[in-house]
Amino acid sequence: MTTERYSGAELVVKALSALNVKYLFGYPGGTVLDIYDALFKQQDVEHILVRHEQAATHMADGFARATGEVGVVLATSGPGATNCITGIATAYMDSIPMVVLSGQVPTGLIGDDAFQETDIVGCSRPIIKHSFNCRDIAEIPNIIAKAFYIASTGRPGPVVIELPKDLLMPGQSAEFSMTTEISIRSYNPTVKGHHRQIKKAVQAISQAQRLVIYSGGGVIIANAAELLQVLVEKLNAPITNTLMGLGGISGLHDNFIGMLGMHGSLEANKAMAHADVILALGARFDDRVTNNVKKFCPNATIVHVDIDPTSISKTINAHIPVVGLVDIVIKQLLTELEATDFSVNEKDNQDWWQQIEQWRKVKSIGYENEVKGSKIKPQRVIEAMYQATNGEAYVCSDVGQHQMFAAQYYPFAKPRQWINSGGLGTMGFGLPAAMGVKMAFPDSHVICITGDGSIQMNIQELSTCLQYNLSVVIISLNNRSLGMVRQWQDMVYGGRHSSSYMESLPDFVKLAEAYGHVGIQINSLNELDEKLTKAFAIKNKLVFVDVLVDEKEHVYPMQIRTGAIDEMWIKKGVKA
Amino acid sequence: MRRILAILLENEAGSLSRIVGLFSQRAFNIESLTVAPTEDASLSRITIVTKGDDKILEQIVKQVNKLIDVLKVTDLTERQHVEREILLIKVLAMNDKSRTEVMRITDIFRGAIIDIGKQVYTIQLTGDAEKINAFISTLGNETEIIESVRSGCVGIARGEKALRVK
Ligand SMILES: Cc1ncc(C[n+]2csc(CCOP(=O)(O)OP(=O)(O)O)c2C)c(N)n1
Ligand SMILES: [Mg+2]
Numbered sequence: 001m002t003t004e005r006y007s008g009a010e011l012v013v014k015a016l017s018a019l020n021v022k023y024l025f026g027y028p029g030g031t032v033l034d035i036y037d038a039l040f041k042q043q044d045v046e047h048i049l050v051r052h053e054q055a056a057t058h059m060a061d062g063f064a065r066a067t068g069e070v071g072v073v074l075a076t077s078g079p080g081a082t083n084c085i086t087g088i089a090t091a092y093m094d095s096i097p098m099v100v101l102s103g104q105v106p107t108g109l110i111g112d113d114a115f116q117e118t119d120i121v122g123c124s125r126p127i128i129k130h131s132f133n134c135r136d137i138a139e140i141p142n143i144i145a146k147a148f149y150i151a152s153t154g155r156p157g158p159v160v161i162e163l164p165k166d167l168l169m170p171g172q173s174a175e176f177s178m179t180t181e182i183s184i185r186s187y188n189p190t191v192k193g194h195h196r197q198i199k200k201a202v203q204a205i206s207q208a209q210r211l212v213i214y215s216g217g218g219v220i221i222a223n224a225a226e227l228l229q230v231l232v233e234k235l236n237a238p239i240t241n242t243l244m245g246l247g248g249i250s251g252l253h254d255n256f257i258g259m260l261g262m263h264g265s266l267e268a269n270k271a272m273a274h275a276d277v278i279l280a281l282g283a284r285f286d287d288r289v290t291n292n293v294k295k296f297c298p299n300a301t302i303v304h305v306d307i308d309p310t311s312i313s314k315t316i317n318a319h320i321p322v323v324g325l326v327d328i329v330i331k332q333l334l335t336e337l338e339a340t341d342f343s344v345n346e347k348d349n350q351d352w353w354q355q356i357e358q359w360r361k362v363k364s365i366g367y368e369n370e371v372k373g374s375k376i377k378p379q380r381v382i383e384a385m386y387q388a389t390n391g392e393a394y395v396c397s398d399v400g401q402h403q404m405f406a407a408q409y410y411p412f413a414k415p416r417q418w419i420n421s422g423g424l425g426t427m428g429f430g431l432p433a434a435m436g437v438k439m440a441f442p443d444s445h446v447i448c449i450t451g452d453g454s455i456q457m458n459i460q461e462l463s464t465c466l467q468y469n470l471s472v473v474i475i476s477l478n479n480r481s482l483g484m485v486r487q488w489q490d491m492v493y494g495g496r497h498s499s500s501y502m503e504s505l506p507d508f509v510k511l512a513e514a515y516g517h518v519g520i521q522i523n524s525l526n527e528l529d530e531k532l533t534k535a536f537a538i539k540n541k542l543v544f545v546d547v548l549v550d551e552k553e554h555v556y557p558m559q560i561r562t563g564a565i566d567e568m569w570i571k572k573g574v575k576a
Numbered sequence: 577m578r579r580i581l582a583i584l585l586e587n588e589a590g591s592l593s594r595i596v597g598l599f600s601q602r603a604f605n606i607e608s609l610t611v612a613p614t615e616d617a618s619l620s621r622i623t624i625v626t627k628g629d630d631k632i633l634e635q636i637v638k639q640v641n642k643l644i645d646v647l648k649v650t651d652l653t654e655r656q657h658v659e660r661e662i663l664l665i666k667v668l669a670m671n672d673k674s675r676t677e678v679m680r681i682t683d684i685f686r687g688a689i690i691d692i693g694k695q696v697y698t699i700q701l702t703g704d705a706e707k708i709n710a711f712i713s714t715l716g717n718e719t720e721i722i723e724s725v726r727s728g729c730v731g732i733a734r735g736e737k738a739l740r741v742k
Contacts, residue, residue, distance in 0.1 A: 129644070317631075
């Protein structure tokens with residue numbers, strides 16, 4: 001029995017180390033200086049110093065998405081904490097396990113508008129899974145343990161812990177005691193699907209003539225990809241992924257019919273529209289998928305599997321709801337299929353696939369190759385990037401046209417390979433997320449696919465990359481504009497390009513060099529493959545590849561607003 | 577449709593703000609809200625009166641349940657229940673005629689005059705929302721209402737059914 005006593009700051013660090021936290025992404029300031037002092041005196045937890053707290057949250061987020069572990073952030077009170085808001089919201093929307101430790105002014109000053117006081121628990125309340133105010137030093141380790149438990153179980157999400165400075169300072173001390181068996185009486189997520197619902201689901205699936213599996217981020221989070229493939233093959237069903245679900249099934253699998261939704265493939269959206277049974281696995285029918293909910297798949301029986309009951313029948317009514325962890329439910333479905341001697345109805349299945357092949361033939365994911373001397377097509381860059389990395393890179397995206405092109409043209413073979421801000425659509429996410437991934441997998445190719453707009457939202461992190469030798473490959477599809485905004489202005493706002501140009505762009509090559517990295521510019525097609533290959537061959541150096549692409553290119557296909565899921569523009573002026 | 581939700585949650589700093597925040601964040605309606613600790617001091621009980629169709633109510637119940645602090649949620653309006661509210665109301669009682677009239681109405685509604693001033697009576701009344709509304713409007717026809725305060729609804733299921741932990 002140890003009776004050693006520790007300061008609150010030391011308890012924080014001891015708790016993190018007991019929870020096997022390797023990296024803490026953060027930025028120092030007045031209220032957390034005691035934690036920084038405690039970090040200085042130990043080796044277990046490495047602190048990664050970013051250049052802006054938002055980047056710390058995205059870095060922790062990228063780390064969490066790639067590894068499945070909890071990403072941990074440390075920020076000071078006031079501006080440090082509020083700078084984390086965008087990153088917390090990003091993690092919340094995509095269900096990413098994250099714990100944010102925020103400093104707070106000393107307990108006695110709370111409420112006085114003290115220097116650097118903001119009510120971070122209040123500010124973050126709508127964008128967190130849960131939050132804690134610490135008011136007793138002895139409770140610090142247990143609060144941290146609970147935060148990790150809540151962040152990583154059920155439907156994962158960010159948890160904020162507010163730590164007032166007086167609890168961290170050497171003045172107070174307590175013994176270190178942390179429960180390993182956490183139980184919270186008011187928090188017991190359902191993990192197993194109800195057996196009656198499983199039976200109903202299998203009945204619907206067995207009777208289906210035109211079944212579609214629609215899977216989302218839940219499959220990635222639950223590490224259910226392998227089981228999903230077994231299910232897909234057992235049913236010989238077409239499968240579509242959401243933007244968050246890409247990699248849940250290999251993008252090269254025969255049954256994969258592409259991403260669905262706003263910029264999904266025609267065959268995916270058509271299959272959904274014509275399905276008689278939709279099996280939704282860890283997806284949430286959000287508006288970027290459904291298009292007009294009133295016109296959404298009127299003839300389909302919807303089986304909806306999700307860990308979060310609020311996701312079920314929120315936007316689209318589920319006929320057969322199943323609450324549970326996706327991997328466990330898939331196992332249950334497989335067992336029940338086995339028990340009921342399920343076999344594919346060959347005739348129906350063939351007819352269905354023949355129909356799908358017709359839609360596939362349209363080749364909705366396609367672009368017109370450049371004519372001699374014209375600018376590089378952005379889609380072509382993604383294809384080259386795929387070739388240069390054997391399709392094995394982690395691809396971390398920013399937000400805009402480049403994000404959609406990457407989702408469409410880089411088939412992801414594995415889960416967690418595609419990392420993007422799907423729910424919040426946070427420009428500035430890409431670079432720090434890629435840095436977090438590189439931290440976790442230093443020997444893998446980690447790409448940040450970005451645009452001239454997005455990259456400037458966290459460009460300062462090039463400095464962090466140098467400090468920690470994070471050799472990310474940044475590929476910027478430089479179209480000299482806020483391309484996605486411009487596209488909408490072309491299509492919906494009569495071509496009036498209000499503030500969608502990026503005038504006075506920096507020289508990105510020089511900028512990269514100024515930060516101590518390698519910069520490469522590509523501006524003609526004949527040097528694309530060669531220069532990209534070269535960029536990926538450079539070891540231990542961050543490479544910034546600035547590719548000048550055709551600024552007139554639009555992302556197609558694209559759903560027609562207020563239409564049904566399968567009402568789409570296939571290319572400029574052409575409807576499906 | 578009017579619904580009465582009963583919620584049992586951890587009696588901790590910030591719990592109430594999570595509930596109130598959830599309702600405003602998701603544009604759910606709150607007609608009234610009452611909160612107080614229960615006989616088990618670690619728990620609070622909230623009664624919320626809200627409006628919404630079945631689909632909205634299903635979301636409200638699920639979203640409230642999803643809050644980490646919440647142990648139990650139930651829609652009391654789904655089955656037989658009792659609801660009560662308390663009203664304190666101050667009215668003008670200037671002369672004998674209006675005093676007698678105010679007392680008569682109070683008697684009929686089984687209220688009680690709990691305080692008197694030189695020209696005012698303060699009356700207490702308990703009942704469901706309908707009864708209280710009727711009382712206020714009857715009084716208002718007879719004399720001038722100076723001030724009133726309603727507790728908001730509290731409710732409980734009839735019979736054996738109970739909202740409790742374990
Ligand atoms: C923080 C933030 N602000 C604004 C937006 C709205 N928005 C979405 S895409 C986009 C343009 C992105 O430009 P760029 O990064 O150059 O990518 P491109 O579309 O040109 O490929 C904007 C402004 C956003 N998603 N995030
Ligand atoms: Mg751009």
